[in-house]
Amino acid sequence: MMALTVNGTQHRLEVAPETPLLWVLRDQLGLGGSKFGCGAGLCGACSVHVDGAVVRSCQMAVGDIGERAVVTIEAVQEQPGIADIAAAVVAAWVQAGVPQCGYCQPGFVMATIGSIATDRSQSREAVLGQLSNICRCGSYDAVREAVGITLDRLRHDAP
Ligand code: FES
Numbered sequence: 001m002m003a004l005t006v007n008g009t010q011h012r013l014e015v016a017p018e019t020p021l022l023w024v025l026r027d028q029l030g031l032g033g034s035k036f037g038c039g040a041g042l043c044g045a046c047s048v049h050v051d052g053a054v055v056r057s058c059q060m061a062v063g064d065i066g067e068r069a070v071v072t073i074e075a076v077q078e079q080p081g082i083a084d085i086a087a088a089v090v091a092a093w094v095q096a097g098v099p100q101c102g103y104c105q106p107g108f109v110m111a112t113i114g115s116i117a118t119d120r121s122q123s124r125e126a127v128l129g130q131l132s133n134i135c136r137c138g139s140y141d142a143v144r145e146a147v148g149i150t151l152d153r154l155r156h157d158a159p
C-alpha cells in the first residue's frame with residue numbers, strides 16, 4: 001500500500017513502486033488529462049507538476065515520489081501561487097487558437113505554467129527554450145504567440 005497526494009487529495013494505492021506515475025493517474029485515479037504519447041520521455045504529453053517541477057510522468061516511478069505533491073492539468077488552475085499563471089496560459093491558448101487535435105496540449109500547458117512559475121519576469125524566448133514538448137500537428141507558432149500573450153497579460157496584471 002502506497003500513499004500518493006494528487007491535486008490535494010491523498011490516495012492509498014495498491015501498486016508496484018516501479019509503476020510509472022502516468023499509469024496511476026490515468027488507470028487508477030481516472031485522471032485522463034495527462035496523455036500517453038511516446039512513453040519514453042520525449043514528447044511531454046504526460047507532463048505534470050511534482051512539487052512545482054515539470055515532470056514527464058511516464059518516466060517517474062510512483063515509488064520515487066514520496067511525500068511530494070502531484071498536480072495535473074485537471075486541477076492546475078486551483079493551485080495557490082500559480083492559479084493566475086494557469087488562468088493566463090489557458091486564456092492565451094484559446095486566444096491564439098493553439099490546439100488542433102489537442103492531444104499534446106495538456107502537456108504543453110503544464111510545461112508552460114511550470115516554466116513561467118520559475119520566473120515571471122523571464123522573456124518569451126526563455127520560456128520557449130524550456131519547452132521541449134512535441135506536437136504532431138505543428139502548433140509551435142501558435143504556442144509561441146500564446147506564450148507571448150501570457151507574459152504580457154501577467155505583466156499587465158502585476159501589482
Ligand atoms: S508520453 Fe511521457 S514524454 Fe511522451
Ligand code: FES
Pocket residue numbers: 098099100101102103104105134135136137138139
Ligand atoms: S495539437 Fe495535435 S499533437 Fe499537438
